[in-house]
Amino acid sequence: MLSEISKAISGRNKVILVHGNADMDAIGSAYAVSKCFPPADIYAPGGMDRVSRMVTEKLNIPVLDTCDLSDYELVVVVDTSSPEQFKPGSAEIPPNSVIIDHHMPTGKWNGMQYFCDSSRVSCCEIIKDLIDNENTEMPRDVALALLGGMLTDSGHFQFANPALLREFADILEKKGIDMDEAMDLTRAPMNMSERIAVIKTAGRSKFDRVSDMIVATSTGSSFESSACRGLLSAGADVAFVCSQRGDEFRLSARATQEMVRRGISLGSILGDLSAETDTDGGGHSGAAGLSGIGDADAILHMCMMKTMDAFRKIKADMSQDDAGQE
Numbered sequence: 571m572l573s574e575i576s577k578a579i580s581g582r583n584k585v586i587l588v589h590g591n592a593d594m595d596a597i598g599s600a601y602a603v604s605k606c607f608p609p610a611d612i613y614a615p616g617g618m619d620r621v622s623r624m625v626t627e628k629l630n631i632p633v634l635d636t637c638d639l640s641d642y643e644l645v646v647v648v649d650t651s652s653p654e655q656f657k658p659g660s661a662e663i664p665p666n667s668v669i670i671d672h673h674m675p676t677g678k679w680n681g682m683q684y685f686c687d688s689s690r691v692s693c694c695e696i697i698k699d700l701i702d703n704e705n706t707e708m709p710r711d712v713a714l715a716l717l718g719g720m721l722t723d724s725g726h727f728q729f730a731n732p733a734l735l736r737e738f739a740d741i742l743e744k745k746g747i748d749m750d751e752a753m754d755l756t757r758a759p760m761n762m763s764e765r766i767a768v769i770k771t772a773g774r775s776k777f778d779r780v781s782d783m784i785v786a787t788s789t790g791s792s793f794e795s796s797a798c799r800g801l802l803s804a805g806a807d808v809a810f811v812c813s814q815r816g817d818e819f820r821l822s823a824r825a826t827q828e829m830v831r832r833g834i835s836l837g838s839i840l841g842d843l844s845a846e847t848d849t850d851g852g853g854h855s856g857a858a859g860l861s862g863i864g865d866a867d868a869i870l871h872m873c874m875m876k877t878m879d880a881f882r883k884i885k886a887d888m889s890q891d892d893a894g895q896e
Contacts (some may be wrong), residue, residue: 571685571687572699572700572703573703574685575668575670575685575700576607576700576703576704578644578668578683579603579607579644579646579668580607582643582644583609583610583642583643583644584607584609584610584611584642584643584644584645584646585610585611585612585613585634585637585639585641585642585644585645585646586600586603586604586610586611586612586613586646586647586648587600587613587614587615587645587646587647587648587650587656587661587663588600588612588613588614588618588647588648588649588650589616589649589650589655589656590615590616590617590655590656590657591616591617591618591619592614592616592617592618592619592622592649593618593619593621593622593649593719593722593723594619594621594622594625594715594718594719594721594722594723594756595649595692595693595694595719595720595722595723596622596648596649596650596693596719597612597614597618597622597625597626597631597633597715597718597719598625598694598697598715598716598717598718598719598720599648599649599670599693599694599696599697599716599719600612600648600649601629601631601711601712601715602694602697602698602701602708602712602715602716603646603648603670603697603700605709605711605712606700606701606704606706606707606708606712607706610646611632611634611637611642612631612632612633612634613633613634613635613637613639613661614633614634614635615635615637615656615657615661616655616656616657617635618633620758620764621718621722621756621758624756624758625715625718625755625756628755629711629714629715630711631711631715639661639662639663639664644667644668645663645664645667645668646667646668646669646670647663647667647668647669647670647671647682648670648671648693648697649670649671649672649673649693650669650671651671651673651674651675651676651678651850651852651853652676652678652679652850652852653678653679654678654849654850654861654862655850655861663682665681665682666681666682666683667682667683668682668683668685669682669683669684669685669686670685670686670693670696670697671684671685671686671693672686672687672688672689672690672691672692672693672695672696673686673688673837673852673853673854674688674837674838674841674852674853675688676841676844676852689733690733690734691720691723691724691729691730691731691733691734691854692719692720692723692724692734693719693723694715694716694717694718694719694720694723695720695733695734695737697716698716698737698740698741699737708741708744708745710745710747713741713744713745713747714747714751714752714755716741717738717741717742717747717752717755718752718755718756720734720737720738721738721752721753721755721756722756725856725857726753728827728856729827729830729854729855729856729857738752760796763792763793764792764793764796767790767791767792767793767796767797768793768796768797768800769800770790771788771789771790771797771800771801771811772788772797772800772801772804774788774789774790775787775788775801775804776788776874777806778874778878779881780878780881780882780884780885781881781885783807783808783829783832783881783884783885784805784806784807784808785806785807785808785809785810785874785877785878785881786801786804786806786808786809786810787809787810787811787812787870787871787873787874788801788809788810788811788812788870789811789812789813789814789866789867789870790811790812790813791813792813794811794812794813794820794821794822795811795822795824795857797809797811797822798810798811798822798823798824799824801824802824802825802826807825807826807828807829807834808823808824808825808826808829808834808836808877809823809824809825810822810823810870810873810874810877811823812866812867812869812870813866814865814866817863817864818861818862818863818864819860819861819862819863819864819865819866819869820859820860820861821840821851821859821860821861821866821869821870821873822857822858822859823836823839823840823853823857823858823859823860823873824836824856824857825855825856825857826856827856829856830855830856832884832888833880833883833884833887834855834856834877834880834884835855836853836854836855836856836857836858837852837853837854837855837858838855839858839873839876839877839880840852840853840858840859840860840873841858842876843860843869843872843873843876844860844862846872847862847864847869847872848862849861849862849863849864849869850862
């Protein structure tokens, strides 16, 4: 796959697109491709999240907020599971564009050159292997950007696997980067608006449980992923936070690593819900998202019901295992 990607993107004037509210994994992947496989520009039609904006300033990463895709020979999309992750009208992806992703396939990239390794925790790992495969020199700022993507998409290693840890350590060793420098790159204290949003979300939360497993839901106006982490810190095992913006909603979901070990897959739950509601959703076992047109409260109720069903299945499986051991 790596040689095929390299053949598809090398030597062509390209623009690299990242999904709306682009996270550090998307920005790190895009920056590494732009620097190691030039010429290329980075375009974020839906903006960037707070950490990404901070890191682009620290590393001087140029990101376009307006762009005419027809000016380029090739469009490359990184870390984006479906076209719906771009707002309607913001980016019409031309046929035969190159898609590089690590999420569970959604089947929505038909007509594209689609490359996906869903076993990877971060897209940055794929790009790092791509650079290594071509024996291309990796500038130090690119190395830091890739480390930032691996850090954030693994929840600062909470959801890391051995493959990600090996890739991370390899960059540290080869580029002489200290761990504190890598950690400081994406470390940003919560500002007052975020702190207030998380506290308000906790006050509006609802929860239910099966055995010792608790799922919590809440509505918010912003900082949905931070609010999810706040609910996990408060004692939930799975959390969903959804915000309403006119007819559209945006939902974030998080689960503890223990729940992932027990069999919870938020990517599957939101992927199934996406298919049922004609919205855009998916992600990983421990972190996922959903967006589209719909009612936030109704979407949260469906998330709650699907998670409760998953809890009941886990409980039944555990009871069978206990019975088999007697």
